[in-house]
Amino acid sequence: MKKTKIKYTPQQLEFLRTGYLSMNIRGLTTAFNKKFGSQKTEGQVKSTLKNHSIRCGRKPKDRLITRWRLFTEDQARFIRENYGGRSIAELTVLFNDRFGASRTWQQIKTFVNNRGITSGRTGHFAKGHTSWNSGTKGQGLTTANKRSFKKGTIPPNRNPLGTERICSKDGFILIKIAEKNPYTGFPTRYKHKHVYIWEQANGPAPKGMVVAFIDGDKTRCELDNLMLISRAELLNLNRYGYKDMPAELKPSVLALSKLQVKTWAKEKKL
Incomplete structure (x- = not known):
């Protein structure tokens, strides 16, 4: 069924052309219906304005003033004229005193932000600004902090060597040792405890090898529970879910994993 086109005189x-210069869509619709005794909706009025290329002539930020229910045009003008050189808190107090209102700091802030109203303050020192303590050197206005750390002072909360903690990333035990931290240059660092214990007995692990737990328990860092395996073997054990297997199966799975890695290495050479 073809829609009937609504005609306007x-x-x-x-x-509409005259009223839209000072009213928003809602206000214009109400005024139009009252003037002509009609029942037009906001959508119909908006479509008519668009179809007849009727513009309000106001900038987007200025259009908000007619829609803002908390502030009248006089109040909006007052804010624009008095924000310069003042903070939002100061402007809020001044506004409420002037109009006997109870606007909040946030309401005033939102209003000026939405309309691009600025106070003109930058927060920077103006060129040529003189510091309050300029020229006071040697007059004893300021003194050194008597509680400052002195050379050689050890903070009371510094952890001693041998302190242990659980790593939040991987769950391994970390121990504080007297070894230079390669990242910070500090003379002490935290290191994986199982690696440290292995290195104390056997020296650093060769390239491509890692220290792993025989029973899969990260908290048992005893030397008899540690083994040196290749990264390929470790990867294969993880695929099998080695650490969660029953204890009686782990020796067989470990042997099988090593055999598979050796077989793959030989096949790769062929």
Whole structure:
């Protein structure tokens, strides 16, 4: 079924054209219906304005003033004229005193932000600004902090060597040792405890090898529970879910994993 086109008289269009200069869509619709005894919706009025290329002539930020229910035009003008050189808190107090209102700091802030109103303050020192303590050197206005750390002072909360903690990333035990930290240059660092214990007995692990737990328990860092395996073997054990297997199966799975890695290495050479 074809829709019936709503027609407007020249008088009605002129009313819309004139009224839209000072009213928003809602206010214009109400005024139009009251003037002509009609029942037009906001959507119909908006479509008519668009179809007849009727513009309000206001900038987007200025249009908000007519929609803002908390502030009248006089109040908006007051804010624009008095924000310069003041903070939001100061402006809020001044506004409420002037109009006997109870606007909050946040409401005033939102209003000025939405409309791009600035106070003109930058927060920077102006060129040529003189510091309050300029020229006071040697007059004893300031003294050194008597509680400052002195050379050689050890903070009371410094952890001693041998302190242990659980790593939040991988769950391994870390121990504090007297070894230079390669990242910070500090003379002490935290290191995986199982690696440290292995290195104390056997020296650093060769390239491509890692220290792993025979029973899969990260908290048992005794030397008899540690083994040196290749990264390929470790990867294969993880695929099998080695650490969660029953204890009686682990020796067989470990032997099988090593055999598979050796077989793959030989096949790769062929």
